[in-house]
Amino acid sequence: MxxxxxxxxxxxxxxxxFDDAVLQSMAHYAESHVAPGFVKVFGETLTLTRKLFQSTDPSAQPFIISGSGTLGWDLVASNLIERGENALVLNTGYFGDSFEQCLSTYGAQVTQLRAPIGERPSLEQIEQALKEKTYKLITLTHVDTSTGVLNDVKGVAQLVRRVSPETLVIVDGVCSVGSEEIAFDEWDLDAVVTASQKAIGCPPGLSIVMTSGRAIQRATTRQTPPGSYYASIANWLPIMRNYENNKPSYFATPPTQLIHALHTTLSQITARPMxxxxxxxxxxxxxxxxxxxxxxxxxxxxxxxxxxxxxxxxxxxxxxxxxxxxxxxxxxxxxxxxxxxxxxxxxxxxxxxxxxxxxxxxxxxxxxxxxxxxxxxxxxxxxxxx
Missing domain, CATH: 3.90.1150.10 (Aspartate Aminotransferase, domain 1)
Structure with a gap:
């Protein structure tokens, strides 16, 4: 009850x-974001995030940042592609349109492969598009909440690696992570964007992004500075690494109570096989x-x-x-x-x-x-x- x-x-x-224990975690007393107790909890939460994505690759890196799932789009668009470069968006509804707008805001040249309402682009259509042009990245919405369409992330990733292996595979997993199968390492994904408030079962307010070593390298070797200060991978990367190694760090203040809530729900989720x-x-x-x-x-x-x-x-x-x-x-x-x-x-x-x-x-x-x-x-x- x-x-x-x-x-x-x-x-x-x-x-x-939300589960009662998750909400009770939000009632944690005030503490410093660099206090030993919180640093330990945040570090464990990042490690639990790896388990959530079924990733054991040490070169991959989770990011947990104050913001909504939409912030993850900014992280991708401002770090992983540069102005004038090509992006392919697989559109299955409202959120395909939104990701296209985000990428265009940062100067990407976006091509949309739009499916009829209730459907998804076929692998044959995607392969043809990849052969017609070189794309820096491809984005797909794992579950588009506007249509309830589930994309074949595994199949798309396998196709990209075969046809255009240098293209980064970016997944909008805001409404899928925690309810749909996703295997970050096994499927060879480059970034999965999600948020705290859906199947993960935590109150809104946290943007969660899992990135591959390939994506981190792309972000840190780009020719021009990232288009965002707050959503800069270069700014957040040492922070996340320090916290996970139990070292206090600071770029922007994390929402301490929300991190406690996320720690609780991820502990519950990962206590059993995904x-x-x-x-x-x-x-x-x-x-x-x-x-x-x-x-x-x-x-x-x-x-x-x-x-x-x-x-x-x-x-x-x-x-x-x-x-x-x-x-x-x-x-x-x-x-x-x-x-x-x-x-x-x-x-x-x-x-x-x-x-x-x-x-x-x-x-x-x-x-x-x-x-x-x-x-x-x-x-x-x-x-x-x-």
């Missing part, structure tokens, strides 16, 4: 519900998607191989819009998200099922949500005379 104050269950694609965590998210996702289908709802992503396991984006019945359904869910103590993709935002809603709502079956969050969805849909149809 949770000790948290009664509240509506938050089941959007992030932020998500494969088990991925499996339970897949199992619950399959159940959710089966229940959604029984209600007559179709997903934005029709291909099961391209469906995320931490969320479900579903079209509403003809004649209904999010404002017709979301209040009915809220009345039953459940919060879903409205549509985000600008072309179809009024036609669908999004159900986030990740983190503690999935791993702690005793909470009953998922069953409660599915029951509320069924009732809210019926109520909305009746009100509309459908």
């Amino acid at each position: 949770s000790a948290q104050a009664p509240h509506n269950t938050l089941l959007i694609p992030g932020p998500i519900e 494969a088990e965590r991925f499996a339970i998210h897949t199992q619950v996702s399959d159940s959710v998607k089966a229940a959604v289908a029984q209600l007559g709802l179709k997903q934005l992503a029709p291909n099961p191989d391209a469906q995320a396991h931490g969320m479900t984006a579903m079209y509403l019945p003809e004649g209904l819009t999010p404002p017709d359904v979301l209040p009915g869910l809220l009345k039953r103590g459940v919060i879903f998200a409205a549509g985000l993709h600008k072309e179809i935002a009024t036609r669908y809603i999004r159900f986030g099922h990740m983190g503690v709502s999935v791993t702690d079956a005793n909470r009953g969050d998922i069953d409660k949500a599915l029951s509320a969805l069924k009732e809210a849909l019926a109520e909305a149809k009746q009100a509309k005379g459908l």
